[in-house]
Amino acid sequence: MLSSILSGLSIGSVLLLVALGLTVIYGSMGIINMAHGELVMLGAYVTVFSERFLRLPFLLCLPLAFGVTAGLGLLIERVVVRRLYGRLLDTLLATWGIGIILQQVIRLSFGPELQNVSVPGFLTGEYRIGEVSLQAYRLAIFLVALALFAIALLILYRTDFGTQLRAVTQNPQISACNGINVNQIRSYTFALGSGLAGVAGVMVSGFNAVSPTMGTNYVVDSFIVVVVGGVSSLVGTVASSALLGSVNSVVAWMSNDVLAKVVLLGLAIAVIRFFPKGLFTIQSR
Amino acid sequence: MLELEKVDSFYGNSHILHQVSFAIPSGSFTAVVGRNGMGKTMLLKTIMGLTDRVRGSLLLNTHPLTPLPTHCRAKAGLAYVPQGREIISQFTVKENILMGCYARLDGKKKMPELALELFPYLKDNLNRRAGLLSGGQQQQLAIARALAAKPAVLLLDEPTEGIQPNIVEQIEQAITRLNQDFGLTIVLVEQNIAFARRAAQQFIMLNNGAIAAKGSIHELSDELVHRYMAV
Incomplete structure (x- = not known):
């Protein structure tokens, strides 16, 4: 049981990692960025690229991926998204198209095959707490997710940019x-x-195979997280990733993975049915 | 000096202002009057650059405003207190007031002492969430936010509409003082003719998006009011 809760937290922290960037964009701009998964994928390929050509230490890939995907995000906003404000369906289609383009560009330049990234030694070990074992890498994901969450909160609530963003x-x-x-x-x-998506991609590349289509899986789960948590609430995103992660792993522990997915989706539908604005919404008049 | 010369303004496909021309000298108090739906709010929105398309020329101290986006017009010295206040309800009173500072050229975050003196309620409730304030208090807050920008011209859209009488008086006094004691140029959209006559020096009467009459406030006769404002 304890181990399944730990694994729930670890699934939850991956969800949080990927969903954070989505919440920031969706919650504050009302834009559903369908290319988010591909930005995660791109972050993962930054790690692949760095391992092959730059030989940078793994942890340095985090800021590098942030820079690359944030720059690309800036470009996407300036060239495409800016022209489509207030047209939800059009932004949906346009960003989906951008996602497909990104997938193909990566497929053409890195090939369609799976890539593996090796993580540094200090992240590969295992810790034992009583009878439960905890992989160092899972712990690292957990910490990075929390750190990013803290940074996002700091940016939104303690900087001029954040104040202006909340006003906008x-x-x-x-x-x-x-x-x-x-x-x-x-x-x-x-x-x-977009930058947050890139950082998530680096962390994800350390425990899952990297491929051009990897983004799709993550982005669906994160959308569920964002909607369940309430679209404009960072705290809601954290709570709902923890909740969904735990539910997923507890059900998977009691029965199997497929049933866990079914329960997860059922839960999301139930939450949206009874709390259409998500679990955490800001009341205002 | 705020000058409009043959200004036409459009919102989507509707042509909302027709050939509007007038000049507002610095330090003056101008009342914009007229029935509902005649273009008073749109006139202020046109000056702030919030309509879709504009023809004609808008000048602030001889600098053209037309090419400037809204946030640059705010920095050029125009402050706008919209109808319905539109304060940020999730921000505290203090955060709302400081928001006005983004329009300051020096970029400093300073509370406008004057506004806090005019509206003591705000001074005593700086950390209250703005959404919890009453309509009248929110109106005071919106004026304080505009003052934080240290504007040259203050545009006010029906600041006393739907507000309890004791606060109406406070707001009217504050607006009058801002003009008389501090020399702020004021453009006030107002339905209350009595207040307009007390406070303003000149008036602009709008009818169907065009100027029906304008001039010194003494020329705002009962006959004009009856013709363009009686329902």
Whole structure:
């Protein structure tokens, strides 16, 4: 039981890692970024690239991937998303298209086969707590997820950029009337969300095979996390990834993985049925 | 000096302002009056650059405003207190006021002492969530936020509409003082003719998106009011 809770936390932290960037973009800009999974994939390929050509230490790939995907996010916002504000379905299709392009670019340049990334020695061991074993890498994912969450909170609630972003989220027109450059804030937000996806990709590459289509699996789960948690709440994202991760692993421990997935989806549907705005919403009048 | 010269303004496909021209001298108090739906709010939105398309020329101290996006107009010295306040309800009172500072050219985060003096309730409740304030308090907050930008021109859209009488008086006094004691240029959209006559020096009467009459406030006769504002 204890081990299944630990594994639930570890599944939850992967969910959180991937969902964080999605929450930032969806929650504050109302944009469903269908290319999010591909940005995660790109982050993973930054690790592959660095291992092959740059020989950078694994941990240095985190900031590198952040830079690459954030830059790409900035470009995507400036060139495509900016022209489609207020047109939900169009942004959905456009970002999906961008996702497909990214997949193909990677497939053409790295090949369609699975890639493996080797993680440094200090992340491969196992710790034993009583009779439960805990993989060092799972612990690292957990810590990185928490650190990113803390950084995201800090950016949103303790910086000028964050204050402006929260103002723009609530009322873009009046924010502009108060001297806030709404377009610039939105670009940076999209870049931030994309960068977080890239970091998630690096961490994911350490325990799962890297392939051009890997993003799709992650992005579906993270959408469920974001919707269950409440779209504009970072705390909700954390709570719902922990909840969904634990439910998943407890059910998987009692029966099997397939049933766990079914229960997960059922739970998500039930939550949305009774709390259409998610579990954590900000009340305002 | 805020000058509009033959301004046409559009919102989507509707043509909402027709050939509007006027000049507002620095330090003056102008009341914009007219029935509902005649374009008063749209006039302010046009000045802030919140409509979709504009023809004609808008000048602030001889600098053209037309090419500037809204946030640059705020930095150029225009502050706007919209109808319905539109404060950020999740922010505290203090955060809402400081939000006005993003329009300051020096970028400093300073509370406007003047606004806190005019509205003591805000001073005593700086850490309260703005969404919990009453309508009148939110209106005071919206004015304080506009003042935090140290604007040259203050645009106010029906600041006393739907607000309890004791606060109405406080707000009217504050607006009058801002103009008389501190020389702030004020453009006030107002339905309350009595207040407009007390406070303003000149008026603009809008009818169907065009100027029906304008001039010194003494020329705002009962006959004009009856013709363009009686329902």
